[in-house]
Amino acid sequence: MTTPPILNSKFNGWVRFLAVSILLFFSHISFSQTDSITKLNRKENIVGLTLSGGYLGSMLGLYQLWYTDYPQSKFHFFNDNKEWLHMDKAGHIYSAYTAGKYSIDMLKWGGYTNRQAAIAGPLYGYLYQTTIEVFDGFSAGWGFSKGDILANTIGTGLFMGQALAWNEQRISIKLSFLPTSFSKVRPEVLGENLVENLFKDYNGQTYWLCVNPKSFAPKSNWPGWIDISLGYGATGMYGGEDNIWHAEDFPKTFDYSSTPRRMKFYLAPDINLEKLKIKKKWLKYSLKILNTLKFPLPALNFTQGVGFKFESLKF
Secondary structure, eight states: OOOOOOSOHHHHHHHHHHHHHHHHHHHSOOBOTTSOBOOOOHHHHHHHHHHHHHHHHHHHHHIIIIITTSOBOSOOBOOOTTGGGGHHHHHHHHHHHHHHHHHHHHHHHTTOOHHHHHHHHHHHHHHHHHHHHHHHHTBTTOOBOHHHHHHHHHHHHHHHHHHHHTSSOSEEEEEEEOOOSHHHHOHHHHOSSHHHHHHHOGGGEEEEEEEOHHHHOTTSSSOTTEEEEEEEEEEOOSSSSOSEEEOSSSSOEEEOTTSOOEEEEEEEEEEOGGGSOOOOHHHHHHHHHHTTBOOOEEEEEEETTTEEEEEEEEO
């Protein structure tokens, strides 16, 4: 299969610039604890190659799968701050935060100090997210979103700030998801299968701000593995700004404007899997990966225009 050409030379230049930048940063530069440049050791080489190779491979793959089927344009901005009741912005915060979380562990394994990893890891995630925004900026159907960049900055800053100040994450961002019936009505936008639904159907997503009280009050009797979580979700969305759209294959308008678009807020406990006392390293790290997802537990829900409701099990 031949690789589809990148139609815009300026776009190609941006890709080269970002690719070279990440390769130089992670593959050729390392700082010792005195911040002097040292010769890379074996682990640092592995980390540099893994991060840079993962970045380049995933970006090229993403461009192939997502952007080559859509027309290109000159670089432009696009204001999507009012779309999807801000659920996409919450997704950007979560993605930026989670990217920093995974990157910092690899950098520490490679021999970087806590401070170096706390800076370089989140910045890697930030660069990853920014590249996607650049792709959007050269796509005719989208554009470079300042709102997305702000959300990415919040997610990166939340992780980096805690890593530098406390060397731990006392406040974390998590995701929960449950499939909805909305995607069956408009699968081309909200996803045609479960994997696509997870990324595209904002109706089924809930993003959580989880606080660990024990970290702030270590002498208290509060269980260290119990967090308090504030959740945000939305429902009733068939499109970004409204529920009216036109079919592409034949002249027909779909009008679901009678379906109310509502924001949803939650208060719930959560199990912090990273605080469980586990000795086996493989199990401990597996739980750390799973800890990016909210544990299903009872929750108090407030839905806009509806009011309060208790849910015995909130996914």
